[in-house]
Amino acid sequence: MTDAARASSALVRAARSLARTGELEATLRAIAGQAGNLAGGSATTVLIHDVETALLSTADGGWTIPAADGGTPVVAEAILERRPRWSADPGPELGTLTPGSPRQAILPLVIEDALGAGVEGLLLIGTGTEGPDPAVRDELEAIADLAAVAVRVARLHHVLAEESDYAERLARTDPLTGLVDRRTFEQVLELEVIRAGRQQSPLAVVLVDIDGLGAINETHGSQVGDDILRRVAAAIAGLVRLIDTVARMGGDTIGVVAPGDALGVVGRRIGETVAAIPPVAGAVASVSVGIAHHPDDGATGAELIAAAEEALAAAKAAGPGSLVGSRESR
Numbered sequence: 001m002t003d004a005a006r007a008s009s010a011l012v013r014a015a016r017s018l019a020r021t022g023e024l025e026a027t028l029r030a031i032a033g034q035a036g037n038l039a040g041g042s043a044t045t046v047l048i049h050d051v052e053t054a055l056l057s058t059a060d061g062g063w064t065i066p067a068a069d070g071g072t073p074v075v076a077e078a079i080l081e082r083r084p085r086w087s088a089d090p091g092p093e094l095g096t097l098t099p100g101s102p103r104q105a106i107l108p109l110v111i112e113d114a115l116g117a118g119v120e121g122l123l124l125i126g127t128g129t130e131g132p133d134p135a136v137r138d139e140l141e142a143i144a145d146l147a148a149v150a151v152r153v154a155r156l157h158h159v160l161a162e163e164s165d166y167a168e169r170l171a172r173t174d175p176l177t178g179l180v181d182r183r184t185f186e187q188v189l190e191l192e193v194i195r196a197g198r199q200q201s202p203l204a205v206v207l208v209d210i211d212g213l214g215a216i217n218e219t220h221g222s223q224v225g226d227d228i229l230r231r232v233a234a235a236i237a238g239l240v241r242l243i244d245t246v247a248r249m250g251g252d253t254i255g256v257v258a259p260g261d262a263l264g265v266v267g268r269r270i271g272e273t274v275a276a277i278p279p280v281a282g283a284v285a286s287v288s289v290g291i292a293h294h295p296d297d298g299a300t301g302a303e304l305i306a307a308a309e310e311a312l313a314a315a316k317a318a319g320p321g322s323l324v325g326s327r328e329s330r
Contacts, residue, residue: 007139010038014143024154025059028147035125035143038136039105043098043126046109046147049079049119056122058097065093078106079119084141087131094124101126107141109148120151174248176226177233182255185247189257189301196259196294203294206256206267207308208236211286211320213252224281232285235273239266255308267291267323275321288315291325 017030032044047056049067056075057064068076074088090097090104098104105125111118123144125132132140172184180188189205196203210232217225229252236254237246245257258266267289274287290312292298297307315324 007038007136010034011139011142014146018146018150024150027150028059031143031147031150032123032125035107035123035140038139038143039125039127039132042101045097045124046121046151047097047124048121048151049109051118063097074106075122078108078122082108082110082119084108084137084144086137087127087129090124097124098126101128103127103129103131105132105140107144109144109151111148111152113152120148120155123147177230177248177254179233179237179246179248179254182247182249185245185249185255185257186301186305188245189304192257192259193294193299193301193304197299202260203304204258204260205292205294205304205308206258206270206325207249207290207305207312208232208254208256208270209288209290209312209316210252211288211316216283220281220283224283227280228277228283228285231277231280232274232287235277236270239269239273253312255305267325271321271323286321288312288318288320289323289325290315291323293325 011034014031014034017027017034021027021030028046032046036042036044045058047065048059049056054067055064056067065072065075067079072091072094074085074090075094078085085104085106087103088106090101090106094104095101103126105123105127107123107125109120109123111120123140125140172181173179174181192203195201210229213225213228216228233246233248233254236256240246240256240258243259247255247257249255256266271287271289274285277285279285290308290310292304292307292311294304298304311324315322318324
């Protein structure tokens with residue numbers, strides 16, 4: 001095979017690796033492998049550049065070095081000047097990535113697009129003392145460009161995934177209290193019911209209603225009512241465990257899904273903690289609490305919510321600050 005045909009084949013294979021390989025680590029390994037083939041079968045690796053931390057690391061994060069200060073000078077130069085070093089002494093640290101090679105070709109992965117220009121990382125190719133054949137250096141730079149695209153695309157996918165996750169969480173979050181919404185509460189409850197049934201473990205649902213919030217809104221204004229609702233929500237969220245889920249069920253009702261058998265104690269502590277909240281514009285907060293337990297009060301999420309609503313209605317009928325639950329009432 002002629003040098004031109006070999007270079008063309010390496011480029012084709014590298015491009016296909018970019019388009020058809022899934023995970024970034026596998027993609028970079030395949031692309032770097034084609035660079036190694038073109039350079040004479042030498043060892044290769046790709047380092048990803050983290051601009052914020054000024055570190056270079058392998059895709060699996062298992063090997064990291066400084067990109068500038070405290071690092072290898074030739075690496076810092078390649079990043080700063082954005083041009084290859086075709087026959088550089090890698091030094092003992094960098095040389096571990098291309099064992100058996102006295103020199104390295106160090107190619108910066110340069111990107112210049114609508115998002116700006118920068119170095120996404122480095123392609124390292126272990127070489128002999130003279131570096132790669134000058135006849136294939138353009139093709140090696142083109143392969144480095146493909147690796148740069150792979151890293152940039154992976155970064156964009158990560159950003160999009162984070163934004164999508166944030167948007168989804170935002171859509172499921174009550175803007176006033178910061179708690180999750182009823183839909184999320186019900187989904188979590190169904191999962192916990194399945195887990196409780198499989199493990200034969202306790203599960204409880206609590207509903208908390210702020211006593212007289214409507215009257216507070218009428219007497220003191222909705223801003224005071226909203227402030228009380230936020231403070232009660234924060235108090236409840238601060239009491240429960242990390243494995244519990246707290247949600248605004250709608251209006252002035254807050255719900256808690258609690259795996260385990262400690263919710264009766266927590267229910268009482270909720271009332272005590274809310275009662276200790278300082279008055280807001282003269283308005284004093286108190287809550288009524290209804291608790292339901294799985295499987296005594298219901299075998300499904302819907303049945304547990306209905307039982308907790310019935311207990312909450314009984315608590316409200318008993319007067320402000322009351323707690324009602326099948327076990328707690330015994």
